[in-house]
Amino acid sequence: MQVFDLEYWSQTIGILMRGTADTLYMVGFASLFAVIAGLVLGILLYITNPGGIRAMPVLNRVLGVIVNIGRSIPFVILIIAVFPLSKFIVGTTIGSTASIVPLTISAIPFVARLVEATLNELGFGIIEVAISAGATPMQIVFKVLLPESASGLVSAFTITVINIIGYSAMAGTIGGGGLGDTAIRLGYQRFRTDIMIYIIIILVILVQVIQLLGQYIARKLDKR
Amino acid sequence: MLSVRNLSKTYKNGAERFQALKNVSVDIEGGEIFGFIGLSGAGKTSLARCISMLEQSDGGEILLDGVDMTKLTGQELRDKRKKLGLVFQHFNLLMNATVFDNIAFPLSIDKKSKPYIKDKVDGLLELVGLTDKRDSYPSKLSGGQKQRVGIARALAADPELVICDEATSSLDPETTRSILELIKRINTKTGVTFIVITHEMDVIKELCSRVAVMEDGEIIEQGPVIDVLTRPKTDTARRFFDKTGVYDTSAFIKEIKPGEIIVKATFIGDSALKPFISDVIRSFDVNLSILSGGIEPAGGTVVGALILKISGSDGALASSMQYFKENGVGIEVINNASL
């Protein structure tokens, strides 16, 4: 066995660390962009809804259709479909930086729907309090919607990050970098079963940590 | 202060139409506590929501200090809204904000300065007796405490009018009493006008100077609480006020002997405190027994009713009746053997 093989360990750990760093980099940025854009889109969906605080049925419909289209394109196809966009934005179509583009795009509609659903959980009563206090729609968003649904939003973002970790592995399989990439190139194509197992363990731990962290923050934010 | 003119409201659900308010007109005077009473579905909440512009009315005017709210939009409407506070049955508090922040909410919407907000909110906390709950979250409060927060919040922006829609309807009787006392105290102390909406007679009796009785989207009767209480014009009003039992005369319509008479004597305010029963017995040759009765505070004074059986000669009975009337006691003959 290679248990005491220093050469083996330094090499393996190096590979895994690089993969993990790449994955965290991709997931981190994709999550950040997706959460910001998805949050804005989700709030727009919520407030433009007929009966919402800024009802705009046409815009609501258009956004809804765009979101649904986005959600119905399988991720593998999306990666390839946005190659030109990735090339335009980051100058390349391979590697972890390039993967941020499809990861973000695929997660935005997902986040938007989660945000919309979370906001729908809020009763309309408290929003009417804000309206009757003379609040502008912007004030309602920042002083009522976001603080009151903070806990639910964090749960939604946690699910999103975990999803993006899964998708990032998929992006890795077609040259996207990160642990998925390592798993395919070494674990699968070079029969490094050991590497494959370590990667699975790392992914499980990563998901677990994010889940627990998300739950912890969500609970902290919930004063109900 | 508030003048509602011919207000109508129709709810539209697809092809369905439901008219919840039919030509409602009412005038609320500055500084008073005006009550709306009606059974569930009478349109009370619809009226409150239309007045507060949370619901768009079909037509009519809502004049708040002479300005028609229904004609306002955008920033003008938002500014006018600040003159109007709302208190809800289910409190509608921000669950993720402390008691302090809940009360401060309308002020932070109004972009008031930090020191101003602190001063104002601390004063309100004291007014509603929640100073020690300043930093608690609503989930840690009892129903009565939550409603105190709701009331303090409604007062924060110095409104001219506060509308309480069933503010005590989800509270137990004791808590209800304390909230009613609080509303009364605030009204006396600050002079803020209140509209109190309820289906409970006791709330009206305890708080209001005037009342409007609603049924099927209409105001079927309105006037000073005492008048509606002692001389209801409609059956609905009578039924509400009969609940206490004091005013119900139906049980006493029965056979009586010649020379006997059963009357309902209604007295309001000072006359309730006069010893007129003993006066009558002493002054006229009559026998008098009390069959039923009670006295209670209502509309800012005391109201009472006694069901009396009086016997004596026709002359003595007539003089007794005369005496009652001269002393401000309302007399309604329920049963008269000579009829």
Ligand SMILES: Nc1ncnc2c1ncn2[C@@H]1O[C@H](COP(=O)(O)OP(=O)(O)O)[C@@H](O)[C@H]1O
């Ligand atoms: N949003 C709505 N859509 C349709 N009908 C409604 C709506 N709100 C209230 N109503 C109807 O209007 C009537 C009056 O309701 P409401 O004003 O809530 O009465 P109250 O507060 O006196 O109980 C009821 O019959 C109710 O079913």
Ligand SMILES: [Mg+2]
């Ligand atoms: Mg109601």
